[in-house]
Amino acid sequence: MTLAPAPMTNSAALRRLLVFARAHWRIALLQLGLAVAGTGLIYVFPGVVRWFVDEIIPQRRADLIWRAGGLALLAFALREGLFYVRTRVNCTFEQRMITDLRGRLHRKMARLPLGWFDHQSTGDILTKLADDVPATQRVILEGIEQGCTALLQILVTAIVMMVADMKLALLVLAPTPFIAAGGWIYSRWVSPRATAAREATSALNATLHDTISGIRQIKSYTAEEMRQWRFLAASQRLQDRQTRLMAAWAFYAPSMTLLGNAGLVLLLMAGSWWCVQGAMTAGRLMEFLLLVGFLYEPISRLHGVNQTLLSGLAAAKRVFAILDDETEEDLDAGESLSAVRGEVEFNGVTFGYRDDKPVLHDISLKAARHQTIAIVGATGSGKSTLFQLLTRFYDPQGGTITLDGIPLPKLSKRFLRATLAYVTQEAFLFAGTVRDNLLLGKPSATDDELWAALRDACAEDFVRRHPEGLDAEVGERGVLLSGGERQRLALARAFLKDAPVLLLDEATSAVDVKSEHLIQTALARLRANRTSLVIAHRLSTIVEADVIYVLHLGRILASGTHEELLQSSSYYREMAALAFDEGAA
Numbered sequence: 001m002t003l004a005p006a007p008m009t010n011s012a013a014l015r016r017l018l019v020f021a022r023a024h025w026r027i028a029l030l031q032l033g034l035a036v037a038g039t040g041l042i043y044v045f046p047g048v049v050r051w052f053v054d055e056i057i058p059q060r061r062a063d064l065i066w067r068a069g070g071l072a073l074l075a076f077a078l079r080e081g082l083f084y085v086r087t088r089v090n091c092t093f094e095q096r097m098i099t100d101l102r103g104r105l106h107r108k109m110a111r112l113p114l115g116w117f118d119h120q121s122t123g124d125i126l127t128k129l130a131d132d133v134p135a136t137q138r139v140i141l142e143g144i145e146q147g148c149t150a151l152l153q154i155l156v157t158a159i160v161m162m163v164a165d166m167k168l169a170l171l172v173l174a175p176t177p178f179i180a181a182g183g184w185i186y187s188r189w190v191s192p193r194a195t196a197a198r199e200a201t202s203a204l205n206a207t208l209h210d211t212i213s214g215i216r217q218i219k220s221y222t223a224e225e226m227r228q229w230r231f232l233a234a235s236q237r238l239q240d241r242q243t244r245l246m247a248a249w250a251f252y253a254p255s256m257t258l259l260g261n262a263g264l265v266l267l268l269m270a271g272s273w274w275c276v277q278g279a280m281t282a283g284r285l286m287e288f289l290l291l292v293g294f295l296y297e298p299i300s301r302l303h304g305v306n307q308t309l310l311s312g313l314a315a316a317k318r319v320f321a322i323l324d325d326e327t328e329e330d331l332d333a334g335e336s337l338s339a340v341r342g343e344v345e346f347n348g349v350t351f352g353y354r355d356d357k358p359v360l361h362d363i364s365l366k367a368a369r370h371q372t373i374a375i376v377g378a379t380g381s382g383k384s385t386l387f388q389l390l391t392r393f394y395d396p397q398g399g400t401i402t403l404d405g406i407p408l409p410k411l412s413k414r415f416l417r418a419t420l421a422y423v424t425q426e427a428f429l430f431a432g433t434v435r436d437n438l439l440l441g442k443p444s445a446t447d448d449e450l451w452a453a454l455r456d457a458c459a460e461d462f463v464r465r466h467p468e469g470l471d472a473e474v475g476e477r478g479v480l481l482s483g484g485e486r487q488r489l490a491l492a493r494a495f496l497k498d499a500p501v502l503l504l505d506e507a508t509s510a511v512d513v514k515s516e517h518l519i520q521t522a523l524a525r526l527r528a529n530r531t532s533l534v535i536a537h538r539l540s541t542i543v544e545a546d547v548i549y550v551l552h553l554g555r556i557l558a559s560g561t562h563e564e565l566l567q568s569s570s571y572y573r574e575m576a577a578l579a580f581d582e583g584a585a
């Protein structure tokens with residue numbers, strides 16, 4: 001048993017993000033440089049104000065008004081110009097990082113083993129890709145853009161103040177330790193709750209995704225109300241979590257502002273006292289009042305950054321948990337064979353999706369070169385699972401499976417899967433055109449080859465009837481087609497792949513009698529020079545098979561040809577009697 005990895009800490013997530021941003025260091029540095037330059041320019045105005053109050057006005061130097069005003073205006077213009085460039089750079093930086101991380105996450109997900117997906121909800125995965133990735137990048141962007149510049153501004157302002165007047169500076173800085181402590185307490189409280197809010201968002205999206213994909217079932221069972229309650233419950237959970245976060249923010253933000261303003265009032269009172277005593281000029285006090293704004297404004301900005309960082313780090317932990325998953329499939333580890341004979345053998349194979357619930361027990365079966373073997377058995381007996389093992393979507397806990405005598409783990413998965421044309425029980429089509437779906441079988445296929453495959457799969461007629469032909473849209477999961485049409489397109493895809501081993505999982509169950517007959521003829525042609533493993537509930541489709549294996553509760557009960565089994569297996573005889581009676585009815 002493997003232990004669940006320890007949850008990532010905020011600082012570990014931040015370190016990972018910085019490592020990730022390293023790939024974009026040039027643009028990050030440019031962004032930081034622009035932000036620093038913009039920050040430096042804000043100190044011009046307070047200096048100009050002091051110049052006016054302490055020099056230009058008392059000394060009646062009207063000749064300096066234009067020069068001083070021009071200087072202040074130039075500083076403002078430069079600052080806003082830099083702001084324009086900074087915004088453009090930020091946008092590029094952010095979008096580059098988001099695209100990069102999103103690409104990595106998608107790549108990783110597509111390579112995770114099937115068992116990983118058994119324990120994930122689609123809504124959760126979608127939330128990670130669509131919401132968590134951008135939130136993650138806000139950490140870097142806001143961290144550099146807002147966080148670094150705010151810290152820098154606080155530091156520079158503090159130094160400017162100290163150089164100008166140490167007494168006043170210490171007075172102004174007095175509330176800052178309390179503000180820092182407030183920020184720390186707030187972060188500790190919010191961090192786990194921000195993660196919980198993200199999880200509630202995922203759960204809400206998962207419910208919504210289920211409603212959309214199951215809309216036909218919901219309507220046919222008039223289960224709209226039931227789904228609505230489920231959705232509202234998930235929605236309420238999210239509302240509660242967000243409300244608690246916002247309540248904390250509502251208290252935190254004004255408390256910190258109050259502390260800052262208390263410092264401002266203190267400065268005004270003490271500064272006025274020193275002015276009255278003649279220990280300070282009014283210009284110095286005014287300069288300080290403006291500088292205080294430059295000190296407290298970034299502090300309040302840091303509170304906002306803190307909020308973004310905490311929620312972004314919660315998102316980052318969810319994203320990194322996937323990126324760090326070590327169970328990624330290596331498609332290229334292992335050998336490839338120069339030629340495939342197509343002999344498949346299972347030897348004492350035992351398997352369960354969970355260790356405590358075996359599905360297949362001691363399975364041994366063999367498909368010799370170019371043979372057709374059929375697997376029959378009641379629903380849930382483990383037929384499709386045999387194919388899941390042959391494709392190495394899962395690996396067995398015991399026994400071996402070989403292709404041409406070579407154990408599957410020795411072959412590269414890319415090679416193994418290229419030798420298998422697998423027509424799954426559910427004829428899945430991707431949103432897109434008929435052509436897009438067929439090219440999955442052979443990306444380099446010409447239109448003539450596509451039409452030939454459609455002809456073989458008895459799908460040519462309905463595609464030709466469509467005005468757009470190969471460019472006809474099939475809709476999400478192929479909803480714009482009938483079940484039979486979907487299945488025939490899936491078959492055409494397998495014909496195009498032209499692999500040495502064919503795996504058919506009830507591929508003919510949704511086509512009409514006439515099409516089924518045509519498909520059987522085509523399949524017979526296809527099977528002539530390749531090994532085929534066929535799962536079919538309808539025995540009529542597999543009576544010609546070289547060997548039929550009867551599976552019952554994950555064990556092989558009997559094997560032989562149709563005639564042999566009719567003699568030797570009472571279980572098979574019963575199945576055949578039922579099947580052929582139904583067929584005759």
Ligand SMILES: Nc1ncnc2c1ncn2[C@@H]1O[C@H](COP(=O)(O)OP(=O)(O)OP(=O)(O)O)[C@@H](O)[C@H]1O
Nearest residue numbers: 118353354359378379380381382383384385386425
């Ligand atoms: N991903 C999975 N995780 C856990 N258990 C699974 C998974 N897929 C299938 N099972 C279980 O394994 C058993 C065998 O399933 P399998 O799909 O191989 O049966 P089957 O004989 O092909 O059934 P059918 O004829 O209905 O397709 C069933 O009890 C099923 O619940």
